[in-house]
Amino acid sequence: MDNLANAGMDSMRRVNEITGKQVPTFSIDMLDKDALRDLFKKHKILCVMHFAGLKTVEESCNKPLLYYKTNIGATISLLEVMKEFGVYNMIFSSSAAVYGSPTYLPMDEKHPVGGCTNLYGKTKYFIEEIIKDICTAENQSNGVLLRYFNPVGAHVSGKLGEDPQGVPSKLMPYVSQVAVRRLKELTVYGDNYDTPDGTEVRDYIYVVDLAQGHVAALKYLKKDCGCKVFNLGTGKGFSVIDMAKAFETASGKRVPYQIAGRREGDIASCYADASLAEKELGWALKLDLAKMCEDLWHWQSNNPTGFRPDS
Numbered sequence: 001m002d003n004l005a006n007a008g009m010d011s012m013r014r015v016n017e018i019t020g021k022q023v024p025t026f027s028i029d030m031l032d033k034d035a036l037r038d039l040f041k042k043h044k045i046l047c048v049m050h051f052a053g054l055k056t057v058e059e060s061c062n063k064p065l066l067y068y069k070t071n072i073g074a075t076i077s078l079l080e081v082m083k084e085f086g087v088y089n090m091i092f093s094s095s096a097a098v099y100g101s102p103t104y105l106p107m108d109e110k111h112p113v114g115g116c117t118n119l120y121g122k123t124k125y126f127i128e129e130i131i132k133d134i135c136t137a138e139n140q141s142n143g144v145l146l147r148y149f150n151p152v153g154a155h156v157s158g159k160l161g162e163d164p165q166g167v168p169s170k171l172m173p174y175v176s177q178v179a180v181r182r183l184k185e186l187t188v189y190g191d192n193y194d195t196p197d198g199t200e201v202r203d204y205i206y207v208v209d210l211a212q213g214h215v216a217a218l219k220y221l222k223k224d225c226g227c228k229v230f231n232l233g234t235g236k237g238f239s240v241i242d243m244a245k246a247f248e249t250a251s252g253k254r255v256p257y258q259i260a261g262r263r264e265g266d267i268a269s270c271y272a273d274a275s276l277a278e279k280e281l282g283w284a285l286k287l288d289l290a291k292m293c294e295d296l297w298h299w300q301s302n303n304p305t306g307f308r309p310d311s
């Protein structure tokens, strides 16, 4: 939990720097209920936005106990403490991974869930079920479950971006590190899928649009909504090669790649029908693929070695 807490602390410090505001920031182990209680005692909390969790697909399959304990154990502690303090509203960062292999595309919220292809996705699915059950059993409880597709990009200031520890497992941090010459070339996991160019297709959503989805969800929660689920995606699918090319255009740098075998647990295509969020949350996408690549490059070129100058 240390790394997780520190990463969160670093991010919040940077948010405070950029915005000039002072969002109170605490390092807290979510399994430590006394630390959580202190936080709830100190502040009048009306709603919890729950982002905390481990999120590497491959690691999740190798370390099931760590993922169950961190993601699910911490959520249960948090929900228990919320209840003790009479806090009944939660916005949860869930994932398209709860859908598993699509039976139809684009996927709307009615698409079957639970057939997850990896353990990370399973933890998100189980947490969704826990929150749904609480909302069913307790009238005053409300939950908004936001199923993220693939968040990409960085803050427009170039000061806040994704800085994975070690070699990135996610596509776009990897691509941007190749462009900045920190990594040699991209490995594309498979080019023989049933997709237009044979490489996998995903729905990449600009991280600032994603953040706005949470603001919209917060306003929506005031309406005593019970438990509601929304996809946050763009409805458009882009392949791995599309993304590498779009990043080359935005950065003016080459992104060389080699084709390798398929990655375990991956699926060919995944993209959202996000019309429900538009209709009910009043949420609208503002930024496109070119802009997400531009802002990611702005951050990566300003921070070629991330936030750790000696790494």
Ligand SMILES: CC(=O)N[C@H]1[C@@H](OP(=O)(O)OP(=O)(O)OC[C@H]2O[C@@H](n3ccc(=O)[nH]c3=O)[C@H](O)[C@@H]2O)O[C@H](CO)[C@H](O)[C@@H]1O
Pocket (backbone or CB within 6 Å): 055, 057, 095, 096, 097, 118, 121, 148, 149, 150, 151, 169, 170, 171, 172, 174, 186, 187, 188, 189, 190, 200, 201, 202, 240, 263, 266, 267, 270
């Ligand atoms: C299907 C699924 O579980 N999706 C979840 C997973 O996204 P993904 O596994 O879709 O995200 P990713 O960034 O790891 O991969 C995106 C695409 O790039 C490909 N790729 C990635 C890295 C690389 O070095 N080379 C390469 O070719 C990969 O095969 C995939 O087609 O995790 C995310 C967490 O942030 C979200 O929760 C997604 O919902």
